[in-house]
Amino acid sequence: MSSKLTRSNKAGWLFAMPGFSLLFLFIIVPFFFAFYLSLTNQRLVSPNEAQFVGLENYRNLLSVAVVTLEPETDDAGQIVRDEDGEIEYPRVRTITRSDEFPQYRGMGEWFRWHWGDTAKVVIASDVLFMKALVNTLTFALFIVPLQGGGALLLALLINQKLRGINVFRTVYFMPVVISIVVISLLWRFIYSGNDGLLNNILEVLTLGAFTPIDWLGRTDTALGSIIAMSAWQGMGFHMVIWLAGLQAISPTLYEAAAIEGASKWQTFRYVTWPGLRNTAVLVLIVITMQSFAVFAQVDVMTNGGPLDSTQTLVFQTVERGYGKQDISGGATISVILFLMVLTISAVQGFLTRERK
Amino acid sequence: MASVTSDNRGLRLATRYAVLVLVGFVFLFPLVFMVVSSLKPDQQLLADTSSIRAFLPVGDISLDNYVKAFERAPIGRFMMNSVFVTVVTVGASILLCSLAAFSFVFLEWKGRNILLTVIVATLIIPFETIAVPLLLFVSKLPWIGLDGLEIGWLNTYRVQIIPWMVDALTIFLFVQFFKDLPRELIEAARVEGASWLLIYRKIVMPLSGPVIATAAILKSLTMYNNQYLWPLIVVQDEAHRPVMVGLGYFFQLQIAWGEVMAYLTLISVPVIAFYLVLQRAFISSIASTGVKG
Numbered sequence: 001m002s003s004k005l006t007r008s009n010k011a012g013w014l015f016a017m018p019g020f021s022l023l024f025l026f027i028i029v030p031f032f033f034a035f036y037l038s039l040t041n042q043r044l045v046s047p048n049e050a051q052f053v054g055l056e057n058y059r060n061l062l063s064v065a066v067v068t069l070e071p072e073t074d075d076a077g078q079i080v081r082d083e084d085g086e087i088e089y090p091r092v093r094t095i096t097r098s099d100e101f102p103q104y105r106g107m108g109e110w111f112r113w114h115w116g117d118t119a120k121v122v123i124a125s126d127v128l129f130m131k132a133l134v135n136t137l138t139f140a141l142f143i144v145p146l147q148g149g150g151a152l153l154l155a156l157l158i159n160q161k162l163r164g165i166n167v168f169r170t171v172y173f174m175p176v177v178i179s180i181v182v183i184s185l186l187w188r189f190i191y192s193g194n195d196g197l198l199n200n201i202l203e204v205l206t207l208g209a210f211t212p213i214d215w216l217g218r219t220d221t222a223l224g225s226i227i228a229m230s231a232w233q234g235m236g237f238h239m240v241i242w243l244a245g246l247q248a249i250s251p252t253l254y255e256a257a258a259i260e261g262a263s264k265w266q267t268f269r270y271v272t273w274p275g276l277r278n279t280a281v282l283v284l285i286v287i288t289m290q291s292f293a294v295f296a297q298v299d300v301m302t303n304g305g306p307l308d309s310t311q312t313l314v315f316q317t318v319e320r321g322y323g324k325q326d327i328s329g330g331a332t333i334s335v336i337l338f339l340m341v342l343t344i345s346a347v348q349g350f351l352t353r354e355r356k
Numbered sequence: 357m358a359s360v361t362s363d364n365r366g367l368r369l370a371t372r373y374a375v376l377v378l379v380g381f382v383f384l385f386p387l388v389f390m391v392v393s394s395l396k397p398d399q400q401l402l403a404d405t406s407s408i409r410a411f412l413p414v415g416d417i418s419l420d421n422y423v424k425a426f427e428r429a430p431i432g433r434f435m436m437n438s439v440f441v442t443v444v445t446v447g448a449s450i451l452l453c454s455l456a457a458f459s460f461v462f463l464e465w466k467g468r469n470i471l472l473t474v475i476v477a478t479l480i481i482p483f484e485t486i487a488v489p490l491l492l493f494v495s496k497l498p499w500i501g502l503d504g505l506e507i508g509w510l511n512t513y514r515v516q517i518i519p520w521m522v523d524a525l526t527i528f529l530f531v532q533f534f535k536d537l538p539r540e541l542i543e544a545a546r547v548e549g550a551s552w553l554l555i556y557r558k559i560v561m562p563l564s565g566p567v568i569a570t571a572a573i574l575k576s577l578t579m580y581n582n583q584y585l586w587p588l589i590v591v592q593d594e595a596h597r598p599v600m601v602g603l604g605y606f607f608q609l610q611i612a613w614g615e616v617m618a619y620l621t622l623i624s625v626p627v628i629a630f631y632l633v634l635q636r637a638f639i640s641s642i643a644s645t646g647v648k649g
Contacts, residue, residue: 006462006463006464006542006543006546007463007464007465008463008464008465008552009465009466010465011459011463011465011552012459012463012464012465012466012468013459013465013467014459015455015456015458015459015463015552015556016455016456016459016460016468016471018452018455018456019452019453019455019456019522019527020456020471020475020522022452022518022519022521022522023475023478023522023523023524023527026490026518026519026520026522027478027481027486027523027524028474028478029493030486030489030490030493031478031481031485031486031489033486033489033490033492033493034485034486034488034489037488037489037492042492044491044492044495154379157375157376157379160372162369162372162373162376165376168376168379168380169639170632170635171380171383171384172379172380172383173635173638173639173642174383174384174387174628174631175383175386175387176642177577177581177627177628177630177631177638178387178581178624178627178628179580179581179582179584179600179623179624179627180581180582180584181581181584181600181603182581182600182620182623182624183386185603185616185620186386186387186389186390186617186620187386189613189616190386190389195402195403195405195406196405197386197389197405197410200405200406200407200410203406204406232382232383235383236383237642240639240642240643241642241643243643244643289482292482292484293482293483293484295484295584295585296582296584296585299584299585299588300603314484314585317484317485317487317488318487318488318585318588318589321487321488321491321589322488322491322588322589327488327489327491327492330488331488331489334484334485334486334487334488334489335485337482337484337485338481338482338485341480341481341482341485342480345480
């Protein structure tokens with residue numbers, strides 16, 4: 001390989017350095033800087049020097065505990081019930097503010113469930129972070145099959161040999177070239193409660209049986225609405241990736257299947273799907289990574305609300321690091337996010353290696 | 357009998373097209389609605405959402421919303437900012453990334469493999485995870501300008517341009533492309549005594565049209581469409597604000613939806629037009645990101 005003609009240390013460095021130094025300065029440095037900042041109490045603007053605080057930021061984000069609340073009893077030892085017959089429990093505060101349990105100090109209730117007469121309460125040191133974490137994972141969990149599956153159906157649809165099929169491909173792909181900020185604003189109107197386009201369309205389709213919903217204003221529909229819109233926007237992107245996978249499958253395999261008299265489903269199950277394996281892994285990973293990074297949709301459509309039901313990790317990084325100038329807090333969430341991304345990459349590496 | 361089968365075939369074909377059109381409507385209706393609504397006064401816009409008129413340019417049609425939108429916000433300025441930032445970044449990105457890739461593929465030098473490995477490793481760092489430390493970093497960076505030394509890059513064009521000039525994906529795209537170029541061509545030129553710069557300029561780059569197009573399209577989309585989080589936190593002044601962040605002007609207490617739709621149409625139509633003209637290149641550039649894994 002090595003020849004005198006192409007060996008040149010000076011020219012090599014000279015050509016690569018401008019690009020590499022920028023990449024180093026603006027990606028690699030901030031990346032390691034994030035780890036460092038997460039161990040300090042750095043603020044964006046502060047008269048005081050930042051101090052090294054060890055893992056305190058991580059403890060403040062990740063501490064979770066389960067406490068058991070015994071029902072309130074009256075003097076006779078009877079369980080106290082309110083007017084609705086529900087058992088009354090002492091407030092969680094009696095534990096998180098008590099000197100008896102210094103380890104729970106400052107924690108708040110995340111959620112609870114009932115176990116016999118007692119209530120099990122999950123308390124967390126940072127309930128908002130926990131909600132953002134769960135929402136981000138929920139987002140990924142639902143958008144992967146919705147967007148990935150939808151995109152595969154589109155790719156199969158567009159892979160037919162029909163006159164004018166390219167027109168449809170162009171149309172399905174169109175939302176991809178429009179900014180997610182524009183799309184989010186547009187859908188904010190489509191989703192709105194009173195004159196919203198979606199409500200009106202559903203009313204027409206159900207002949208008036210449908211009662212309008214304030215899609216982004218309810219805690220049980222807001223996140224789902226954002227997921228559906230995001231899936232819609234990016235479907236064309238993944239359609240193109242699936243399509244490339246589909247077209248890489250050898251036509252002779254299909255001919256063989258036809259000769260064997262395979263049904264359409266059998267052809268898909270035994271020829272198409274195995275041929276798409278690597279594409280499937282790629283689509284899965286890309287969608288998961290993208291959903292970990294969700295920010296603009298939430299910022300434009302709901303601002304994390306209602307009642308924190310659409311908070312996400314990136315939204316929290318920005319709200320803390322920039323909004324509250326708590327750089328170290330934002331950096332800590334960034335590091336956690338990166339570790340999640342790293343895990344996903346490792347899964348991808350594992351899935352694609354297995355095949356070889 | 358023959359006519360029955362041909363009827364069947366016709367029916368099947370019609371069903372296929374019906375499905376394609378129906379799905380097409382799902383992807384097109386918000387965009388049609390956006391453009392059509394930008395032409396209507398607010399009251400009519402809201403009233404029309406309950407019928408098919410929502411998608412038709414009927415009734416009191418005018419460009420009033422556009423006029424009012426321009427009065428409300430310095431839209432021209434925002435667009436100029438976005439276009440400027442996009443063009444400069446795309447140009448610099450192609451130059452710097454192709455130079456680096458050229459060096460990695462055609463030259464042999466100490467440290468080449470390590471550097472390339474490091475670059476490829478940065479592919480898995482999402483920008484969102486470095487935004488906050490980068491914010492602190494750029495707020496303290498020095499700069500030598502016309503007025504001498506200044507500290508801090510906030511509220512400038514350079515903060516929107518320089519950190520985005522080089523990325524691993526673009527370098528990677530060039531590396532992949534250069535690997536398929538015939539090496540003998542370069543070696544022959546070396547034998548003739550051509551300098552590396554000459555080979556880069558006169559042999560390699562003229563052959564690189566397709567990868568330049570791909571890189572330019574991907575980078576333009578990133579810079580024009582997806583620059584939201586970063587300018588949101590590093591640009592507060594109007595003079596440097598890009599189009600996507602400029603949307604904030606349209607959110608007063610009472611949202612004037614007609615004006616919002618006009619603004620959305622204005623900032624999206626140039627991209628849609630580019631896409632329609634260059635659709636093959638757009639779609640193949642997206643497909644080429646698929647080889648990234």
